[in-house]
Amino acid sequence: MKPRIITYCLVLYTLTTVPVFSQADYVPSASNLESREWFQDAKFGLFVHWGVYSVMGGGGDMGIAEWIMERKEIPVDQYEKLPDFFNPVAFDAAEWVSMVKEAGMKYITITSKHHDGFAMYDSKISDYNVVDRARYGKDIIGMLKEECDKQGIRLFFYYSQLDWHHPDYYPRGRTGNFTGRPESGDWDAYINYMNAQLTELLTQYGDVGGIWFDGMWDQWDAPWRLDETYALIHKLQPQTLVGSNHHKMPIPGEDFQMFEKDLPGQNSMGFNQTGIGELPLETCETMNGSWGYNIKDTKFKSTEDLIHMLVRAAGLNSNLLLNTGPMPDGRIQPENVATLKEMGKWLKQYGETIYGTRSGPTGAKKWGVSTWKDNKIFVHILGAEDPVLYVPMAGQKVAKAYAYGSGEKITFKKQSEGVLLSLPDISEDIIDYIIVLEF
Ligand code: JFZ
Secondary structure (H helix, E strand, O other), rough: OOOOHHHHHHHHHHHHOOOOOOOOHOOOOOOHHHHHHHHHHHHHEEEEOHHHHHHHHHHHHHOOOHHHHHHHOOOOOOOOOOHHOOOOOOHHHHHHHHHHOOOOOEEEEEEEOOOOOEOOOOOOOOOOOOOOOOOOOOOOOHHHHHHHHHHEEEEEEEEEOOOOOOOOOOOOOOOOOOOOOOOOOOOHHHHHHHHHHHHHHHHOOOOOEEEEOOHHHHHHHHHOOOOHHHHHHHHHHHOOOEEEOOOOOOOOOOOOOEEOOOOOOOOHHHHHHHOOOOOEEEEEEEEEOOOOOOOOOOOOOOOOHHHHHHHHHHHEEEEEEEEOOOOOOOOOHHHHHHHHHHHHHHHHHHHHHHEEEEEEEEOOOOEEEEEEEOOOEEEEEEOOOOEEEEOOOOOOOOOOEEEEOOOEOOOOOOOOOOEEEEEEOOOOOOOOEEEEEOO
16 A cells, blocks of 8 residues: 555544544643643744745735735635745754744744645645645655754644635635635535644654644634544644634633734734633734735834733733744744844843743733742833832732842832832833842
8 A cells, every 4th residue: 555545544543433522521631731831831932934825925915925825816726836936945944943942932833734725744645735746845844843852842733724725625714715616515524634634743743742723713613523623632642732723712622722913911903802711821923014924024023022022921921922934945034033042142141030930910010010930029120110119919028129130139118918119220221120029
């Protein structure tokens, strides 16, 4: 038998032998709980949107990148020419992962398949993948995973449930209606295909950090058979973390809750209308305004703004998954490389106040946030307007207060249920003035 047929049989076997327990009864394994702790300690990851769409660089439009197939109404037949142009000769997995480490990031979440349906890994059940169709012909995900393992970085897979290429993604939802696909299709066959691809991702590459779903919002009420998909993942790799960008409260079977382009509790984009649940949290954000590579989008956020976002995320108990859209030749945009380096430098100095912490007692304030670890509260002052600042305490008695780094003493006054800090003059150039409260 050909390897493709063997894999297909294996996948079918797995799919037919996984009992579908309702995920309402899902009890995370001990290894999964460990992953959640690790995840919450990690705080900072790199999001990577890379695919054959990157070749188009947004096609000269701001706001278009990985959505170009949909936004420019490119039919499947024409879009299928793109893989032939995808030849990232400058892709260097070791360089990417070293950059990630130097940035102080602990994990990478990469698009294994985006809405365009093109697999960036060596899929056996479909040849619409980087090995079989792209000029490059090498397994991007496999190469990256090998390097991540070498350097101790965890790899998560973004996977789009929405598919603009597969004919069986039918009935269609809000998007994918300009692709020239037939007005018929077998939805269940599509879900089987998706589960088979997830099986590949979870069996071909060793330990996977997590599966980052996206696309259910395309048709919320479709029979996604989530119980089955989530049970399959938990069976294949109990430690892997399942999350989904559906912008609703977590669904049973999920292991973390994610937020898009807004910190938990904020809603500038109109996406975050849900509450904050009990699971570990993650917020994803772009470094400019695009997820995939956009040649025109030079609206890069400053290092200071991004550090503030990371600190604010930590203060809200959330990770920051910061995105980059690699260029068609395989290099990371140099502007992003520079900023990540600066963030890493900052984290080298102040990482103790971020990694392994949980949100502190102040909540999110205009002046900043606080984080907490062991017997220390770190008060992160990102923009103070008042010379005094109140920090509530839940019974702990503050023994000393000092500036992180310099050790300069900070005067404080005990209140009945907290302390009042008198702030020194804080120079405008300081990105984050951190006061340590020890108790
Ligand atoms: C999704 C993707 O569509 C996007 O390309 C990127 O991968 C981002 C991280 O996630 O963004 C969304 C999510 C939800 C909607 C639109 C885009 N929605 O509800 O319309």
